[in-house]
Amino acid sequence: MIDVSTRETRHSFYVSTDWIKLRDKVLTRDNYECIWCKAEGKVTTRKRAVLEVDHIKELEHYPQHALDINNLRTLCKDCHNKRHNRYQQSAKKFDDEEFSW
Ligand SMILES: [Zn+2]
Incomplete structure (x- = not known):
């Protein structure tokens, strides 16, 4: 099981080769288009x-689906922010909490 319980371990996840490869597969699958906009x-x-790759079942709560391609989708930054209700949060907080791709 992938450990994503802390900011540090989530950071390690987002820079792992497994994630980067899978992320590319998701982008290719979704034709490099935001699926919500589509x-x-x-x-x-x-x-x-x-464009960012979103975990449908959130990474933090469902680490067992961290590398499940069926749990991933391509969203643009705006839609991704909407999904996580980040509009009210400062940009700094956003950067601290999760990597922006
Ligand atoms: Zn979008």
Whole structure:
């Protein structure tokens, strides 16, 4: 089981080769498009936005699904922030808590 219980171990996870490889697979699978924007009929690719790979079942609570491709989806930064309700939080806090890809 992957340990993601602390900020440090989550950091190690997000820089691991396994994650980086899988993240690329997810981006390829989703055609480098935000799937939430796509559902609204908008095309958001990495030319127009920062794309991030989101854990549908959150990493912190479901570490057993950390490397499950079916638990991952491509979101643009805006949608990802919406999902985690980060609009009210400072940019600094965001950077501290999770890596932005
Ligand atoms: Zn989006």
